[in-house]
Structures are given as structure tokens and as C-alpha cells.
Amino acid sequence: MSEPKETIFETDEHTVPSTASTMTTFAILLALTAVALTVGFSNVGPWKALVSLLVACTQAGVLAYFFMDLRQADKLTWLTVGAAIFWTGLLFLFTLTDYLTRHMAAI
Amino acid sequence: MAAAIPDLTYTPQSIPAPEPTEAQEEARVNYLNYDYTLMSWLLTVDHKRIGLLYLIFASIFFTMGAFAVSLVRLNLLSPTGAILELDQYNKAFTAHGTIMIFLFLIPVIPGVLGNFIVPMMIGAKDMAFPKLNLLSWYVWMAGAMFFLWQLAVGGLDTGWTFYPPYSSKYSHTNLTYAGLGIFITGFSSILTALNIIVTVHKMRCPGMTWGRLPLFVWAMYATSIIQILATPVLAVTVTLLAVEKTLGVGIFDPSLGGDPLLFQHMFWFYSHPAVYIMILPGMGVISEVITCFSRKNIFGYKAVAWSSVGIAVVGFLVWGHHMFLAGQGLYLSLVFSLITMLVAVPSAIKVFNWTATIYKGSISFEAPMIYALGFLFLFTIGGLTGLHLATAGTDIHLHDTYFVIAHFHFTMVGGMLMAWLAGLHYWWPKMTGRMYSDFWSRLAAVLAISGFFLTFIPQFIAGYNGMPRRYPNYNESYQLWNIMSTAGASIQGIGYTLPLFYLIASLFVGKRAGSNPWRATGLEWQTPSPPPMHNFDSIPIVYFAPYEYSIPNGLRALAASGMVLTESDHAAANGHAHGTHGTQGVPSGS
């Protein structure tokens, strides 16, 4: 078809991260995994679930930000990710609301 | 080369391609005639051909669903059930519900019009992922096959809502096949939605800023967001249900520690937004048709565009109004009732804006416009009666009665189906290059609409008097209403059958439609019909907002003002595009 011509919307400023930074990220992830396991293998009581989930979230954050390159993602990508998290949150929020308040009053 | 700008009483978004002469038309290669082999259809990656594939099969499934409901309606002629056994009736209404929802209402507009029209409206050569597009059609067919198989081996009797523990433990019908069918068709609709979202973001032609997108594109965009976010939850829910059914272990089954309400929550997290998946594209169609046939700008572009997005977002927060009486927590019911009231507002805005659009217009009543007006009448009632059900206090009485049936048929059939027919008749000349019979098409529209009123108004009365839904036998005091319903249904039947004939006839005897029979402004009309292989012989450049029906010869004025409206005029369009970007304040300035 028509030969490649400049488009009016898109510029691709994307660069690929250096090996060094990649290795650093990996190191951080390993460290976090270590933490997760330490928590998991100890009995910190009722807070255990919460703590290990927090660790997991941090880990996920690092993975997404560096490995999945959200670092240099455009607004649109951030919006996409935001939407995913937001709507999952809604599902949890409203469903759990029912289970946590049902005993108070229900038809 | 400077494009010749014809003398027009309106202003299209881009320079219309010159109308081919008879001779040129004969010679012209378009997406239909470039190859007639079956393979060229089955392996096509052309969004237009894929759209037609959807059209063919969606129509077939619609016929099947209609057949199922004709059994239901006939049976309800008599209080003791005229023709069916109890379980036959249950299978009939389940078939009607599942087929109509999963194989017609949800895929039809995104699959047919979304595929065919959206890329053309934004001046793209194709969808962002053409192969994926074809794949999603095959996936959809695969899912459909499971539904058909399920029907072939004895059907399903759970209703389209599949509530456990009945569906998982007590019903001995083919839940698993149906579940697979839903899972797979759901995957298909996800792929289509993904394709449309990315296409709208990335494939727009020069000058097509968010503020210049036709409202149908906005509606499809909103719809796709819902499909992307909601469908996976349904997929995982039916998976769990199928596991419970096949292994005989409890996930939702209370006798094994589960909670049946959890299924309802997860099911409605999809299935309520799903009704917006069904109606939003219809609303988009109406915005196109109303403006074109009353030669007016849409009243309040931003309001109509953003109300679509608003519905898409808020529509996720109301699912619990299906569970007011299911035993969900009081406080959750209150929240859901409140938010449901909020989500009614954007729909109201749309209706008022459409009404205001035809005011002072120059209205002509071809078939698409008649369907569109039908939409306005029916959807208004559908929307308003929704309020009775959103109000927790009155829902106690109306819940699960024929009032609900009537309400959602007013929105789904009176709204979505009318919009679909409006859209089909509106773009048929573009798709096929042929014009259908004016008389028969108007007749069909009038029949469908009047039949509809006769069918569903009586159901409101029966419902208010307490007639429960899904009853093959009923108290004889409801008989009159049911007889009226069935009579109306038969009239609708005629109304829906006629198009099959005159549309097919138009392919052979219909007169040439020309590029732009409705003198519409959208990009899709500025290229010959049927469109060439890649929609446009040269990439269109957009200079105007959609719906500039009141400005005669805007393009000429622009040219006169010294602007060079030619192929090579990217810089101008470019600057313009970026200029308008931020100001549109739209999700994700692409």
C-alpha cells in the first residue's frame, strides 16, 4: 500500500534498559522473595497473611515497574494498569462488603 | 493533486472521494468482488468481510432464539401450558435467554457494525490486529458450537442465570457444555473488544482527534472497556461452577460449606455490565442515525460521548440490585440501590439530548429513522420502568415477576434490537452498495414497533399483579395479558422476518446506492460503496467534527481560507491534531 510515512500521533521514545539495571532489579526481587519466605516460614500470628501480601505487592510493583518497563510507559499504559487494579479493587470491595456486613442485617 | 470538492449542503468530515461513474463502478475492485472463493472468505483478515461473517451467523442465531421464544409464547396461551411439558418449557426459555444474550445481543453490534464501521469511521485501513480479528470470529463460532451441541443433546433448564445449587446439583442437563460455550464466546468478545480499543487509540487517521470521533466510536469504545473488564470474571465463575458440577464438590453449594450468593455476586459483576455491553453500541447507532436523518448536529456532543463512558464505569457498581431479596447485606443493598439511581442519569441525558437533536431539524422518515424513533419511544419506557426495580422498596414486590421481563425486553429488544435494525438499515447501502425497498422496510419497522408495544405492555400489568417469571403454568387471571402478549409477539415476528426478504432481494434487484445515499458526514460515507479493499483509496484527512449537517460547503470555505486540503497537507492536520489533543481531556490522549 502507501509507503511508510510519518504518522501524526505516534513517536516511539522507548529504550531498552541496560543489563546492569536489569541485574539490580533481579537482585531486589530475590531479596524480597527471601523476605516473603522468612515471613511465610515463621509464625507472626494473625498479621502473617497481611504482611506476606504486602511483601508480594512490593515484589509485584518492582517487577512491573522495572521488568515490565512501566518506568518509561506512557500515560495510556499507566491508565490501562490503573484500570485493571481499580476494577479488581471494586470486585473485592463490594463483594467483601456483603460478607462483612451481612450478619448485621439482611432480608 | 488537489482534491475536487463537490458542492454540498452539508460538511463531511473529510473530502469525499469522487463518485465513480457507471463504467468505473463496473470496473472497480471492492472488498466483495476481488475474490469469490469460499477460502477468500474463511481466511479473510479484512474487517469488512469478518463483519459480514458475523452478520450471517448472528442472524441465524437470532432466528433460533426467536424460534425458542415462539414456543414459550405459544405455551403461555393457556394457563395450564398449551403445547409444552414443564421441563420442555424450562428448556425453551433457557435456550431463548442464552442464545439471544450470548450469541446475538452481545456479539451482534460489536461483531458486525463495530468490525465493519469503526475502522472506516476513524479512517483506518483495518483493525489494529486483523488476524486476531478473524481468530475472534472463529473462537466465537467454536463457542456457539458448544451451545448448539448442548441444545442438540437435550438442552439446558437452568435459565440463563445458572444459579447454583440448582444448576450445579439438581439440574441434570448439559450445564458443562453451556459453560464451555460461555467461556469461549466470552473469550471471543474479549478479543474483539481489545481490537476495538487499540484500534480507536492507535489507528485514527490524521485530524481524527477524540473530539471529532463519531459517537458510535465512543459507544463502541465504552462497550469494549466493559467487555475487557467484566468478561474474564464470568469466565472464571462458570469455570468454578463447571468444576462443582463435574466433580460433585462444593464451591457454591451450601451443603458443602460454600455460599450460593458468591456465585450471584461474581455472575452479576459480569452480567449487569453486560446489559450495557448490549445497549451502549445501540445508543451509538442512534446518535448516528438521529443526526443524519434530522440534518442536525448532535445536541451536546461531549455530554453524549461522556455519558457512554460514565455508564461504562458506573455500570460496574450496581450489580447488587439483582440481589435485593437474595439475602445480601442490607447496607450493600442500600449502596447498590443508590448507585443504580445514579447510573440512570447518563441514560436520561442521552434520551433528552437525542430529543433535543431532532428539534428544529429537517426530519425524513426512512426505515433507519423509524427504527431510531422506535428506539427512543421504547427505550424511554424501558429506562423509566427500571426505576421501579432500582427502588429497593418496590423491587420487593416486582422482583422476579413479569414486570422485570417487560422492563428488560423494553431495553434489550425495544432498545438494542431496534438500534441494531436501525444500524443495519443505515449502513446496508454502504456494506452492499445496494438500496433496499423503501416501502417494505418502513412497513417492517412499523410492524416491529407496534407489535412490541402489544407484546410487552400487558406484561407490566401481569407483573404488577404478581405473575412470576419462568412459569409454564399460571393463575388464569393472567390469561388475557398473556394472550395479548402472544398476539403482539406474532406481529413482531412478521416485522423481524420481512427484512430477511427485502434485504436479500436488494442484493439482486436493489438499485445502486452510491457512496453516500443518506448525505451523511462520516468518513465511511466519503468512500465508494461497497468500499475498496482498504476502505479508502487515499488516507482521509479530517477537518471537521462529525454531524456538521448545518454548515453548507464547509470544506470549500476552508479551502477558500487558503488551507490546502490535499494529501500532502499533514503538517497542518498534524499541528491541528496535537492542538486539540489536550483540550479533549479524554482517557489516554492517544
Add this chain to the structure above:
Amino acid sequence: MFAAQDIALLPTAASEFAKDSDLLFWYINAVCTFGGAVVYLMIFASCFAFARRTPNDKTPRILGSTKLELAWSAVPMLFFLSFFVWGVKLYNDQVQVPPDAPEYFVAGKQWMWKVQHPDGQREINELHVPVNTTMKITGTSEDVIHDFGIPAFRSKFDVVPGRYTSTWYRPTKEGTYDIYCDQYCGQGHSQMIGKIHVLPQADYLAWKEGTFKSKEGKYVTDGSPAWEGRKLFLKLQCNACHNAESQARAPRLEGMFGTNRPLQGGRMVAFNEDYVRKSIRDPMADVADGWKPIMPAFPVSQVDEIELRNLVTYIKSLKPGDLPTRTEKFPAPLGAPTAGPSLSAPTPGGKN
């Protein structure tokens, strides 16, 4: 073909909540009708006033008006919110069950309703309740989700397996109304229907005792004293002699209560509770005229005072046609699966 009274036009409002619910319903109707009418008028008017005259009519370029849009978002919004608030009030009323109200228990089961009264009386697909009394209804299900709905009360609630849900009524109008299952529950869904009888207080009391006959030929109330009495009557085989057959060897006890009966030796005696009681403890005391004195005595060791009381209530309840045959045995308890409505039942519901 239809008599007017056969056509459901407006449902009876037989409870307090029904009246409140209707009020709100018609309020919403009024508002919606008005809103709808406005839209319809606008459209019709435009269609006539602005129908196309020439192919090239000039049309004004109206892009919209934020003021108007705000107006027609805000005004409906206000009405919607009024619906919400009022609706929530009613909904909350239904959820907040009065704590001291007598509790009726409903168990849904494919495809029948089993009901138990606060005092233990049981019914199937029937519910007898006193008028002008606040009552709590608690329900659950033995299999799938059902919904216990009474249109005349504008009331409805899902009965869910594995947990209790409840609501409450205050019937205000005597009469017999339909009970429907409103949550799809399978093949017999439309057969899972019943009747609720709103009775005057006195009738309800009689019904609870078992001496009120709501239907011809129906046994006395399951679980009532008379019911227990009947059980005993058959257990002690009183019906071997006191039965409805021609060669019965003892008086037919039907419809005797409250009358005067001749005794041997020409005396008359009032057939009342004392007489019945005495005749069971010591039959030879006053032998009925025309019968052999063959009846054995039933001392306290055999029939204690409570059982005796039940027997008396039963005999008191006997109306012509109620007396069992010589060989009759006590039937399987109500609610046994066999007692379910057959799926080939004729028109459910129907008129009363």
C-alpha cells in the same frame, strides 16, 4: 370469554406493607409517566413540526446547551433520589423484623412449601394466619434457592439453603391469597404455589385447636390437640367400634357435640366435654341408649390427662363425614415426600 373478575387489573392490598408499597409504586409511576410524556410530546411535536419539506432544508447549527443539560440531569436526579430514599425506608422496614412477633417457619423444598406455626401446627402449601397480627416469617430451603412470595402482601424473600432469611407481615384484610415461588427452582417451579388464608382472630384460634375446617373433607390441623387426639383415637382403635360403617358397634360420634343424647333408662345427657371425658374413663356410668355396654375403660395408666384432653378435643371437632372407617390407620406425617403436589396437577392458583 373473560368475566371481569377473572382479569387481574390491580392486585389486592392485604397487608400494611402492601399499602405503603403501592403508594411508592404509584408515586414512581406518576413521576415516570410525566417524564415519559414530556419526551413523547417533544418527539411527536418535532416529527410533525420539522418533517422534511425540501431536500435541502436549512437547519440551525445547535451544538447544545450546558445549562439545559445540567437542568435535565439534575431534576431527574432529584426525583430518582426521592425514589431511593423512600424505597430504602420501605426496604428497611421489611428487613427490621419486630423482635417480639410470633415466628412462622417456612421450608422450601422442590416443589412445595412446608410451614410450621409458632405453636407447632404444620401445613403444606397452605398458611392460616390471623388478621391484624404482626408475624415474623423465617425461611430456609432443603435443596435449591426458592422465593416465598405473596403478591397480595407485596412481599417476597429468597429462602436460601444453609441459612435463615426472614421478613414480616401484618395482614389487614381477611381472605385467601396466592403464594408463589418466585425464584426459578426447576421442573415444578410453577407448581410450587400455595394459599395463604387470613382469618379472623376467633377462627384462627379454632383453626389452631383443630376444630376449624378451612376446607371440606380436610383433616383437622396437623399438630393441633385435635390432631393428636385423632392419632390416639386410631392408636387405641376406638374406630374399631366408633366408625362410619353401617354395622358399627358404637355410636357415631360425628356432630354430636353440644347436643342432648338419650341414655339407657330414658335419661338425657348433654354431650359435652365432661360427658365425653367421663365416658372414656368409666364407660359403664352412662351408656348411650341402643348400644351394648362393651366399651373398655381407659384409666389414667393408659390415657393420661393430656391425651384425654386431646381425645376430647378431637371428638368435639368431629363433623359429619369426619369419622374414620373401621380399619383406618394414621396416615404418614404431613410433609412426607409423597404428600407433595403431583406435577400433573390442574390449573395452579385459580380462583377460590
Add this chain to the structure above:
Amino acid sequence: MAASTTGPVAHHFDNLAQQQTTVRMGMWVFLVTEVLFFGGIMCAYTVYRIWFPRDFEAGSAALNVGIATVNTFLLLTSSLTITLGIRAAYAGNQKALKGWLLATIVLGSVFLGLKAREYHLDYQEGLMPTSKKVVVYEKDDEGQEHAIERSVFAINVERVLHEEKFDTAGVNTQRVQLFFIFYYAMTGLHVLHMVIGLGLLTWQLILAQRGFFQHTSRYVYIEVMSLYWHFVDLVWIFLLPLLYLAGSHTFEQAIHQFQHALGMH
């Protein structure tokens, strides 16, 4: 401009940049769907976890945490290798690219191998949700034997928990079974995604072999692949605490279980 304007552009794109960003966005939007997909089942899990905490801990205690631990590291490393693969593709180093792709495939396959072994062990221990019941004879206080019908799963899980020295007081085996259903459903879906991912990786390896990635601009396909792969990793990062670490475990136990899994000792 990072992406060179050489390299083929599909017919319906104006230029490379548009194509690159489009492909990237496509994958991101797809991942949104995936998030909601796993989010859905995790929501269901959470509801029951809140309802039956004790029983779910019991279920978790019966799992083989050793394999899970090792698998976590395998998956993390595979995330690293694929990331390095992007760089190789970007730099046009075909050999390195193939190497990294292969490494990722190997790591992924080992993960699946271990997972299979884990399922196999669970199967041997009879930790399969089932509606099967058997009749067992139990002595009551007077020493009289009574025939009692018990769920097969209940018997097995009690045995396993006993071996794990888990105090089963107040544990309802039916709910433990609920936990196991979620365990199989969630890990199963995760495995499914891994399998698909491995398939795609293999396909890209073949493409690389064919020199498809000679055009360095096509590094974007590796990048998009990596997005998916990272997401699979990300899901596992949540499955670990939700399923395996919910109950009480110790390092020794983990090591022991892993050795047991490999049949060492």
C-alpha cells in the same frame, strides 16, 4: 527514535512507530483481562479464607512448600532471562537472543516438571477433592464398633495433617477440601498460562532460528512476550503467600519435602 524505520510494516499501519506502540498496547490491554480473570478467582478465595481461616491454614499446611519455594526462584530467574533476551534482540545479537529464549524455556519447563511432580505427590497422598465416601468402623466408649460413612478426602487429609504435626482440632475437612479446590483451580490456571507462554516462546525461538529478528525493530515482539511472561510470574508471586505460606511451615520442612519430592533419602 529508538525503533529504526527499517523493517517491515504491516499493510494497515502507516509506519513502524505506530505498529510498535500498537502491539505493545494490545498486550497491555490483554493483561488487564488477565488481571480481572485471576482477580475473580482470588476474590472468591478471599471470601472463603475470611470465613474459614483455620481450615484454610490446615489445607495450606498439607501442601508441599518445598517445591513451591524452588519454583518461585525458577520463575523469577526466567523473568530475568527473558528481559535479557529483549536486550539481545534490540542489540541484534541473534546468538544471545536464542540463548536467553532457550534459558527461559528451560526454566519454565523445569517449573512445570516440578509442578507435575507436586500434583503427583498430592495425588499419591489422596489430596484430591472428591465426593467419594467409604464406610469405616469406629469404636465408641463402650468399645462397640459402629459403621460410619466418611469422606475419602477427609480421611486422607487428616492423615497428612497428622504427619505434618498439624493440630486438627476444630478443622472441618469439608472446608479444607474447599481450600484444595481453590488450590487446584488457581495453580491449574497458572499452569495453563505457563504452557501457553512456553508455546509462544518456542515459536519465537523458531522465528529467531529463521532470522525473523534480523530486523532489530522486531525486538518489540520479544518485549511483548516478556510482558506476558512477567505477568505469569506476577500471578505466582501472589499464589505463593495465598496458597503455600498461609499455613505454618519451617525451612527444614521445606527442604525435607523437596528432597522427598526428588526421592532423595
